[in-house]
Structures are given as structure tokens and as C-alpha cells.
Amino acid sequence: MEKFYITTPIYYVNDVPHIGHAYTTIAADIMARYKRMMGFDVLFATGTDEHGQKVEKTALANRETPIELANRVVVRFKDLWKKLDISNDDFIRTTEERHKKAVEAIFTRVKENGDIYLGEYEDWYCTPCETFITESQLVDGRCPDCGREVERLKEESYFFRMSRYQERLLEHIERHPDFIEPESKRNEIVSFVKGGLRDLSISRTTFTWGIPVPGDERHVIYVWFDALTNYLTVCGFPDDMERFEHYWPADVHLIGKDILRFHAVYWPTFLMSAGLPLPRKIFAHGWWTVEGKKMSKSLGNVVDPNKVVDEYGVDAFRYFLFREVPFGLDGDFSIASLRHRINGELANDLGNLVSRSITMVERYLGGSVSRPEGHHPEGPLKGVDNLLEGYRKAMDSLDFHRALNHVWSFISEVNRFIDRSTPWVLAKDPERKGELTSILYTLMEALRIIGCLIYPFMPGTGEEMRRRLGLGSTPSSRDFRADLEETYRVEKGAPLFKRIEE
Numbered sequence: 001m002e003k004f005y006i007t008t009p010i011y012y013v014n015d016v017p018h019i020g021h022a023y024t025t026i027a028a029d030i031m032a033r034y035k036r037m038m039g040f041d042v043l044f045a046t047g048t049d050e051h052g053q054k055v056e057k058t059a060l061a062n063r064e065t066p067i068e069l070a071n072r073v074v075v076r077f078k079d080l081w082k083k084l085d086i087s088n089d090d091f092i093r094t095t096e097e098r099h100k101k102a103v104e105a106i107f108t109r110v111k112e113n114g115d116i117y118l119g120e121y122e123d124w125y126c127t128p129c130e131t132f133i134t135e136s137q138l139v140d141g142r143c144p145d146c147g148r149e150v151e152r153l154k155e156e157s158y159f160f161r162m163s164r165y166q167e168r169l170l171e172h173i174e175r176h177p178d179f180i181e182p183e184s185k186r187n188e189i190v191s192f193v194k195g196g197l198r199d200l201s202i203s204r205t206t207f208t209w210g211i212p213v214p215g216d217e218r219h220v221i222y223v224w225f226d227a228l229t230n231y232l233t234v235c236g237f238p239d240d241m242e243r244f245e246h247y248w249p250a251d252v253h254l255i256g257k258d259i260l261r262f263h264a265v266y267w268p269t270f271l272m273s274a275g276l277p278l279p280r281k282i283f284a285h286g287w288w289t290v291e292g293k294k295m296s297k298s299l300g301n302v303v304d305p306n307k308v309v310d311e312y313g314v315d316a317f318r319y320f321l322f323r324e325v326p327f328g329l330d331g332d333f334s335i336a337s338l339r340h341r342i343n344g345e346l347a348n349d350l351g352n353l354v355s356r357s358i359t360m361v362e363r364y365l366g367g368s369v370s371r372p373e374g375h376h377p378e379g380p381l382k383g384v385d386n387l388l389e390g391y392r393k394a395m396d397s398l399d400f401h402r403a404l405n406h407v408w409s410f411i412s413e414v415n416r417f418i419d420r421s422t423p424w425v426l427a428k429d430p431e432r433k434g435e436l437t438s439i440l441y442t443l444m445e446a447l448r449i450i451g452c453l454i455y456p457f458m459p460g461t462g463e464e465m466r467r468r469l470g471l472g473s474t475p476s477s478r479d480f481r482a483d484l485e486e487t488y489r490v491e492k493g494a495p496l497f498k499r500i501e502e
């Protein structure tokens, strides 16, 4: 079985989860479910980034220890992932023993390769971004990325010879056009690297919340060196090399655009130095604003996914995030738009289609329909191969928006097919029973296919549709064709989506 290893960033525990965290994690879940459905051996990992100065500072301000803070906040993440139907296979916390071992092991490899030396770091640091910043990078004396205040550091530090890898990294990016996506982001990284890579400070001495440098306990390892290594820990490095070699390299690291440089510059050069293969793809998605404004605690407009889900349901939320904005671009979250899509696309287009089709099978055929003798795909099912191929291509390139567009044009087509073929007229004429059966069978096939295509996005709805069609709960690659010889024993249920007063 072919493997597929996908990761999310591991989230800082200084903050509780919001829509930004949910977005990356749901995206990874969609991909993981899709690949499992297609028969892949999937490893899908997420987790929490618990070390570093930022977490230590927050804990101090809350008068708790960093591990108390982490233990408290990690529950918030785990609970949210349950609520959002996230199907991760592992959840890594950087304070776990297995992770400490992995970080020590990769640090040692890099050191043995002659890429770590002791020096002194004298420059700026942005704690919210956990980034070292040079004088010339400052913008009005502030962090060029987040615009917040920076602090002056002057301390002994271990350095990683990143400068050594500039050419190799550029070559790798050029030879592997899909290593960094989307393309605009790749171009940003290429010009950053061409601008020159400096050696990177990878240890700190002025606080203690981290993994000690092997052989020099006065230092803790830089939190990004620590955090990025989680991707190795999860697949068994260094103790279970058989498992590691099976899953590594990762097929996709999904991240937000703000942390691209760490993933597309630092991470590959660490791996090159450690003599390990590079991930196949790093995909950076865009950022959400909220009702047109940047999301921030001070504005008080941070979207809590728990609340949205309680009010509108998990599948509507998952669907909305990926229908509203092409993956890779920035987008704006608004409740008006969410409601509009629930009413139009979910309750109306999809919900009504399911309910009227199943009602007709109940009413006209006593609740079950089998493939009629000599049946051929008709109506919307004639184009189903194109649909499936378009969907697969879109999904394989993380183009969720296009995949959903394919599905919703199919849904409209099926709705038009019903209007055109007027089963309610045929039902009045016993002589036309054969025609009627054929049309309703076609509808059931269409519903089966729709249920399977929406399943990665809306797992609950996909499964419920299958239940109502009398099928087993999870779709598989077998469902990726029309004209299966199924017998559908249907069951009508409550509306899949409730309309909302606008």
C-alpha cells in the first residue's frame, strides 16, 4: 500500500485555538480522509509546540509553570480537534520524551557533520515570532513580520552553518518545482535565499524552558529547531528507523504563509546537514481576516471555532472554509456569507436533492431500488468519469476549492435532471415503471457519488448520506465509478442542513 504522510504545524500553547489553527488542521484532515478513501496508508499528525521563551513568558505572567500552562492548553486543542472531526493518527507534544530523543539525535548528527559551532549572538529577537532579526531587517525599530517590539540579545550561542547550504537549497527548489507551493510563495523564498543565507543561532542561554544542548546544559535548543523536528519524531526517528523509512519523507507539510521561511529554508537545510531526505512538498495557505479586519485579541474579533460549530454545525463550518476561498489565497470570514452558503448550497442544493430523491424512492418504489437489467449510465452519470477525474486532480493538488466546484456543478446537474425527467409524472403511469426505476436508480447512484466526494470535507454528512442509502459507513475507492450493482434500501431522515433565517 502506498503511504501518505501529512502534517500540520504544531501549535503554540501560549494561546487558545482559533479559526487560523482550525483552518490548517481541517485542510490536513480533508487530505488525510481523501487519501485514506483512495486506499493510501496515511499518517496524519498534529500537535503542540510547548517550549521556548514565548511560552515561558506567558506562563510566568499567568503565575504558573510552563508545563502547567501546556497541560491546560493542550486539552483545548485536543477537544477542539474532536469537535471538528479531525482524524489525526498522532498528536505530538514537544515535551514528550520521544521528541527530546529525536531533537538530541538530529542535533548530534548536524554537529558531527561539522555544522555547529559556538559563537556569540548580538542582535535583535522577536519573541512573538520566536525569530532572530538583524539590525537591517528591522522596520521602524520593530519586527518586520509582526510589527511588534523586539528585544536586544547579546549572548553566547551555538550557530548552525546555514550559509553552507545556500546553493544546494536553491538547486533543490529549482529541480523540484512543486517543493514549495503556491508558486508566488516559492518565488518569495527563492529571492530570500538568493539574498544570502547567514548562519543561524540555534541555542539560547537566558532562559531554560527547552531541550538542553547535548553536552552543554547551559544552553537550550532554539525553539524552531526543536519544533520542526516533530515531523521526524512522529514517524519514529531515531528509535524505530524501519517505521521512519516507511513514512519519511513527509508528502506534505501544510502551513500558513507566516511560517514559510522556517519550513522552506531552515528545515531543509537542517535535514541536508543531518543527511536526511527533504519533505516532498511544503504548502503555504493564506490568512483569514474577520469581517474585513485583521483578527486580533485587542480588537476582540478572534473567531472561536467552538462557537461557530455550536451554532452552525461542524460540517457547515468545514465546508465554508474551503468553499469560500481558494486554498493558498487570503480570505475573509463573515457570518453573513456563512449563512448564505448554508442556505443556498447546503440546505437547498444538496439537502433538498437528497431529501426529494429519497422520498421518491420511498413513495414510488416502496423504499428500495436495484440496478435495472441492461441499465446504462444516463443523464448526469454520463459525464461522471470527467467529474471524478477533475475532482481527483484538484484534490491531489490541494485545490479544494476547485474540487468543491466540480461537486456542486454536478449537484446542480442532478437537480436539473430531476426537473427534466419529472418522475412524478411517470409514477402515474404503470406502463412507465421501467423508465421510472431507471431514473431513480440513476439518482441513487448520483447520491452515492456525491456522498463520497463530499466525505473528506463533511465526513458526518457523507456518512449520513450513505446510511440513508443503505450503504456501509465509509466510502472507498470502489465508489469512484458509476454503475455499481448496488441495491439501495433507503431511509428518509431529518433535513441534512437546517435553513437559517437571514
Ligand code: MSP
Binding pocket: 008, 009, 010, 011, 012, 019, 020, 021, 023, 024, 049, 227, 228, 229, 230, 255, 256, 257, 258, 259, 286, 287, 288, 289, 295
Ligand atoms: N509553533 C509554530 C509552528 C511550528 S511548526 C514546526 C506556530 N504556531 S502557531 O500556534 O502560531 O500557529 C500557527 C498556524 O496558525 C500557522 O500555520 C498560521 O499560519 C496559522 N494561523 C494563525 N492565524 C491565522 C489566520 N488569521 N488565518 C489563517 N491561519 C492563521 O507558528
